[in-house]
Amino acid sequence: MANVVVVGAQWGDEGKGKIVDWLSERADVIARFQGGHNAGHTLVIDGKVYKLHVLPSGVVRGGKLSVIGNGVVLDPWHLVKEIASVREQGVDISKETLMIAENTPLILPIHGELDRAREEAASAGTKIGTTGRGIGPAYEDKVGRRSVRVADLADEATLAARVDRALLHHNALRKGLGMEPVDRDALIAQLKEIAPSVLEFAAPVWKVLNEKRKAGKRILFEGAQGALLDIDFGTYPFVTSSNVIAGQAATGVGIGPGSIDYVLGIVKAYTTRVGEGPFPTELHDEDGQRLGERGHEFGTTTGRKRRCGWFDAALVRQTCATSGITGISLTKLDVLDGFETLKICVGYELDGKQLDYLPTAADEQARCTPIYEEMPGWSESTEGARSWNDLPANAIKYVKRVEELIECPVALLSTSPEREDTILVTDPFAD
Numbered sequence: 351m352a353n354v355v356v357v358g359a360q361w362g363d364e365g366k367g368k369i370v371d372w373l374s375e376r377a378d379v380i381a382r383f384q385g386g387h388n389a390g391h392t393l394v395i396d397g398k399v400y401k402l403h404v405l406p407s408g409v410v411r412g413g414k415l416s417v418i419g420n421g422v423v424l425d426p427w428h429l430v431k432e433i434a435s436v437r438e439q440g441v442d443i444s445k446e447t448l449m450i451a452e453n454t455p456l457i458l459p460i461h462g463e464l465d466r467a468r469e470e471a472a473s474a475g476t477k478i479g480t481t482g483r484g485i486g487p488a489y490e491d492k493v494g495r496r497s498v499r500v501a502d503l504a505d506e507a508t509l510a511a512r513v514d515r516a517l518l519h520h521n522a523l524r525k526g527l528g529m530e531p532v533d534r535d536a537l538i539a540q541l542k543e544i545a546p547s548v549l550e551f552a553a554p555v556w557k558v559l560n561e562k563r564k565a566g567k568r569i570l571f572e573g574a575q576g577a578l579l580d581i582d583f584g585t586y587p588f589v590t591s592s593n594v595i596a597g598q599a600a601t602g603v604g605i606g607p608g609s610i611d612y613v614l615g616i617v618k619a620y621t622t623r624v625g626e627g628p629f630p631t632e633l634h635d636e637d638g639q640r641l642g643e644r645g646h647e648f649g650t651t652t653g654r655k656r657r658c659g660w661f662d663a664a665l666v667r668q669t670c671a672t673s674g675i676t677g678i679s680l681t682k683l684d685v686l687d688g689f690e691t692l693k694i695c696v697g698y699e700l701d702g703k704q705l706d707y708l709p710t711a712a713d714e715q716a717r718c719t720p721i722y723e724e725m726p727g728w729s730e731s732t733e734g735a736r737s738w739n740d741l742p743a744n745a746i747k748y749v750k751r752v753e754e755l756i757e758c759p760v761a762l763l764s765t766s767p768e769r770e771d772t773i774l775v776t777d778p779f780a781d
């Protein structure tokens with residue numbers, strides 16, 4: 351297959367970084383198509399840990415082109431810091447290895463301030479639990495046609511006009527929220543100062559990618575967050591502000607949907623969530639604590655403790671459908687080692703009726719109780735397994751049952767953060 355999309359199939363933090371890195375060895379181009387520096391991808395290569403937020407995971411791999419597509423919202427100051435930090439680790443980043451779409455909207459300091467002010471002002475039950483990175487307000491400005499985009503940094507008059515347009519809206523909003531108005535000239539000066547460091551990488555990404563596609567190059571589309579945080583199909587309003595599902599890969603870089611050959615869904619062997627919102631299989635007991643401890647479930651971006659629960663097959667079946675997932679990569683199976691009994695949610699009970707999907711209405715979601723199927727666990731360690739023969743029989747049964755319930759085959763199985771600790775069933779890039 352020439353072009354592969356990787357999406358998180360739960361609420362994010364499924365372990366996409368490792369899989370993207372693993373696949374990037376086979377790809378020529380690695381492209382981010384949505385989200386921003388709210389994402390956190392941890393890569394462990396030869397024992398060296400890389401923490402990436404907005405840079406595509408491909409940057410740590412030499413000889414590849416990494417791309418930030420127009421579907422991303424980009425904080426230029428964060429970008430510069432992240433580039434400096436990976437360069438310090440010996441990674442080479444140049445305009446030959448990194449391209450940023452000229453039509454990418456920028457995240458400005460006003461976006462982060464607004465994001466945090468709203469969260470602080472929200473009462474219990476209405477807080478989203480955002481990462482506070484300004485993601486939502488930046489996307490609002492994009493659809494409100496008042497973004498400053500990468501290309502605008504190249505021309506002083508255009509930049510000033512774009513800033514004025516954005517501030518017309520933001521200063522009115524800030525007044526209502528009791529915040530100080532923005533110093534226009536200071537903001538323009540800040541943007542002019544950072545401009546060369548961003549423009550160095552600016553390119554017509556849609557054109558470059560279409561040329562790569564025609565030349566038969568392999569493109570890997572790297573999703574951030576997870577399908578259950580999708581602005582349309584997630585647990586709204588407790589979602590992120592972009593489309594996360596696989597269809598976004600096409601619009602987020604400017605390539606036709608027919609160019610996508612394989613969608614790989616990354617699925618954690620249990621469930622986690624950061625931030626607020628419904629989570630039917632959440633555990634508040636020792637089992638939940640154990641999953642969190644064994645899985646080191648703390649956010650890469652905010653350091654927040656992740657909520658943990660049993661595997662929800664009904665939700666993953668739903669995301670396999672909305673993203674058209676071809677095969678999954680099951681991650682962190684080793685975290686389940688040592689549990690006597692494992693539970694899998696196969697559907698929900700709502701007002702005496704059984705459902706095989708999570709309903710859309712928030713009040714119904716809150717009233718849904720999971721219907722569980724129990725499976726025997728295993729006492730052996732699966733950590734570092736590299737073939738099916740290394741897995742205990744009950745672990746194999748668990749994986750097979752997951753496949754049946756989500757109606758999608760396992761393509762890859764990951765058994766530790768190390769790149770090589772992976773069992774390959776189907777190579778998404780194989781013809």
Ligand code: IMP
Pocket residue numbers: 361362363388389390478479480481482483484485486574575576579588589590591624625626
């Ligand atoms: P925002 O994307 O910062 O607006 O946050 C909206 C919701 O998405 C919050 O619940 C965040 O915790 C969640 N979120 C955003 N990015 C990630 C991620 O990369 N992993 C997991 N959750 C995320």
